[in-house]
Amino acid sequence: MRAWTGIALVLAASLVLGGADDPPSTPPATTLSAPPEAPWKPDVRLVYESDTRAYYRPCGCNLSSAGGLSRRATLLENLREQSAPVVLCSGGDFYGTADVFNEAKSRFVARMMGLLEYDAIGVGEMDLSFGLSTLSADVRSFELPVVCANLVSQVDTGELAFPPHRVVTRGGTRYGFIGLLSPSTQLQPMDKAHAPAATVDYTLKDPVEAAQAVVPELRASCDVLIVLAHMSDTDATKLVERVPGIDLVVLGHDPQGNPIGVPTKVGGAYIVRATSKGQNVGELCIRQDDRRHVAEVFNRMHHMDASYPDDPAMTARIEAFEEENAKIQKELFARQQLASDTNDPYAGRYLGLGTCQSCHVEEFEVYANTRHARAYATLSSQFVHRDTNCVGCHVTGFGEAGGFSGVRMRGASVDLIDVQCEACHGPGRDHARDGSYRETAIQSCVRCHTPNDDPDFDFATDWPKIAH
Ligand code: HEC
Ligand code: HEC
Numbered sequence: 390m391r392a393w394t395g396i397a398l399v400l401a402a403s404l405v406l407g408g409a410d411d412p413p414s415t416p417p418a419t420t421l422s423a424p425p426e427a428p429w430k431p432d433v434r435l436v437y438e439s440d441t442r443a444y445y446r447p448c449g450c451n452l453s454s455a456g457g458l459s460r461r462a463t464l465l466e467n468l469r470e471q472s473a474p475v476v477l478c479s480g481g482d483f484y485g486t487a488d489v490f491n492e493a494k495s496r497f498v499a500r501m502m503g504l505l506e507y508d509a510i511g512v513g514e515m516d517l518s519f520g521l522s523t524l525s526a527d528v529r530s531f532e533l534p535v536v537c538a539n540l541v542s543q544v545d546t547g548e549l550a551f552p553p554h555r556v557v558t559r560g561g562t563r564y565g566f567i568g569l570l571s572p573s574t575q576l577q578p579m580d581k582a583h584a585p586a587a588t589v590d591y592t593l594k595d596p597v598e599a600a601q602a603v604v605p606e607l608r609a610s611c612d613v614l615i616v617l618a619h620m621s622d623t624d625a626t627k628l629v630e631r632v633p634g635i636d637l638v639v640l641g642h643d644p645q646g647n648p649i650g651v652p653t654k655v656g657g658a659y660i661v662r663a664t665s666k667g668q669n670v671g672e673l674c675i676r677q678d679d680r681r682h683v684a685e686v687f688n689r690m691h692h693m694d695a696s697y698p699d700d701p702a703m704t705a706r707i708e709a710f711e712e713e714n715a716k717i718q719k720e721l722f723a724r725q726q727l728a729s730d731t732n733d734p735y736a737g738r739y740l741g742l743g744t745c746q747s748c749h750v751e752e753f754e755v756y757a758n759t760r761h762a763r764a765y766a767t768l769s770s771q772f773v774h775r776d777t778n779c780v781g782c783h784v785t786g787f788g789e790a791g792g793f794s795g796v797r798m799r800g801a802s803v804d805l806i807d808v809q810c811e812a813c814h815g816p817g818r819d820h821a822r823d824g825s826y827r828e829t830a831i832q833s834c835v836r837c838h839t840p841n842d843d844p845d846f847d848f849a850t851d852w853p854k855i856a857h
């Protein structure tokens with residue numbers, strides 16, 4: 390937990406007063422807290438990221454929360470001004486989870502990736518959240534250089550949805566990109582009630598076989614061969630072992646958010662990964678030999694915290710989008726509310742604060758004075774209380790049977806805003822009296838106080854601040 394000063398005070402002042410005498414609303418300009426430079430002069434910089442998952446801005450939970458397209462735009466501009474050319478790619482999952490509230494944000498991220506001039510983009514399973522037809526429409530509209538060698542759109546003819554590979558020439562070197570999506574990444578939508586009616590309109594071929602078919606031909610027409618691989622570390626290792634000729638693998642699909650600092654070397658190939666939620670952007674400095682092949686690499690992982698300044702043009706686009714999106718969300722919300730199912734079999738599983746309060750008066754009094762009791766207002770004051778990327782940790786039982794649904798604001802959900810008793814102790818219908826209800830609560834903190842949302846969290850010092 391950190392003292393919430395600086396930006397927060399300025400932000401609070403401008404929200405409350407909004408007057409002309411406000412202190413400047415941006416933090417003092419800081420230099421990029423960039424990772425160390427390569428010990429030699431790079432010939433090219435391969436800039437890569439994966440799993441943005443519709444997080445187009447940092448959550449703002451903490452001053453050091455990382456991410457956002459505005460900082461990414463600044464970093465890219467900065468790197469592109471340097472002498473070694475930049476090749477920019479993504480390992481996929483730029484779209485978010487399959488719920489109606491994420492669709493507009495996902496497509497906004499896609500549009501911005503077009504503006505940021507990516508050279509190659511792989512496909513992740515989340516990019517299919519709204520059906521292949523939605524992804525294809527965005528790829529066309531925003532001219533996204535998407536490649537995927539095993540995503541089949543026409544089951545009968547075997548026709549691929551996107552080109553299997555592409556070659557980008559920069560500074561005289563030809564970079565060949567292949568996209569691959571592992572079938573084992575298929576995720577279930579977080580909550581069926583949120584999933585749009587998109588039918589599965591594609592199939593996936595075996596990625597190793599697809600690579601074996603295209604690598605030899607691409608190898609002959611490029612100097613550096615890069616696979617945008619949306620798969621696990623193990624699958625990527627298997628891939629490079631079975632398919633000779635791959636120089637670099639940019640991994641996507643990392644739900645836990647574990648970027649790889651030092652590239653893993655398997656045979657002659659390097660495996661890199663910068664994830665997730667837009668928090669990290671990798672910069673692989675490459676030194677080439679006289680045949681323009683990869684001679685040496687040095688990885689720089691940019692953790693996109695507040696020391697990376699915002700790009701004013703991108704910030705303006707984000708603000709315009711948010712204004713537009715607020716209208717879309719309101720409309721969707723109204724529709725969902727009308728369609729809501731009142732026969733929820735789990736209704737009553739979470740009892741709500743009022744029930745706990747009726748027997749545990751002392752605990753309630755302590756709780757009422759903590760920020761947990763105002764966590765939802767924090768979001769609603771920024772108009773992000775319907776954002777499924779945010780509500781999870783600012784309400785009770787989100788994504789759980791009978792918990793806050795974020796959609797249905799009648800009945801249970803209206804009573805489950807904020808981080809209530811049951812957010813830590815678990816659903817009240819299971820009220821244990823054997824100490825396990827207490828134990829569940831001790832384990833609960835790190836579900837929300839993650840290293841990104843609260844880097845300094847420590848139970849021993851933080852629990853006493855709210856102890857009851
Ligand atoms: C469901 C998610 C969630 C869980 C579980 C959770 N927290 Fe929090 N916590 C939050 C959020 C969100 C905030 C910030 C609320 C705000 O200001 O909007 C917060 C704020 C806090 C604060 C600042 C409180 C204040 O009044 O200054 C402390 C301390 C804290 N949490 C400790 C804990 C501890 C200890 C646990 C486990 C016993 C825990 N939290 C469990 C989400 C959670
Ligand atoms: C993984 C859990 C998690 C998610 C998801 C999350 N938050 Fe938070 N949020 C927290 C925690 C924990 C805190 C308290 C951090 C601290 O005290 O340092 C917090 C605090 C905040 C605060 C500061 C409140 C204050 O008054 O100091 C803001 C603002 C905030 N969150 C906004 C957001 C937004 C916007 C999103 C969505 C983009 C979001 N949060 C998503 C866990 C989360």
Ligand code: HEC
Pocket residue numbers: 745746749752753754756761808809810811812813814827828830831852855857
């Ligand atoms: C931020 C998470 C969190 C929230 C919110 C929370 N509790 Fe707790 N509660 C805990 C933890 C952790 C413990 C155990 C602490 C310990 O014993 O070290 C605990 C202990 C308790 C105990 C047992 C005390 C004892 O002496 O054994 C009761 C009763 C209790 N909580 C009731 C409530 C009620 C009622 C609410 C809502 C008004 C609430 N709690 C809200 C985390 C939470």
Ligand code: HEC
Pocket residue numbers: 740741744745746747748749810811814816817818820821822823824825826827828
């Ligand atoms: C009908 C009264 C009643 C209601 C309602 C109630 N409790 Fe309790 N609770 C008790 C009693 C009695 C005990 C056991 C004696 C004690 O510790 O006070 C207890 C114990 C606990 C304990 C410690 C037990 C353990 O095994 O760790 C926690 C935590 C707790 N309650 C939380 C809650 C929460 C959260 C709610 C709301 C969902 C809630 N209680 C609702 C009466 C109630």
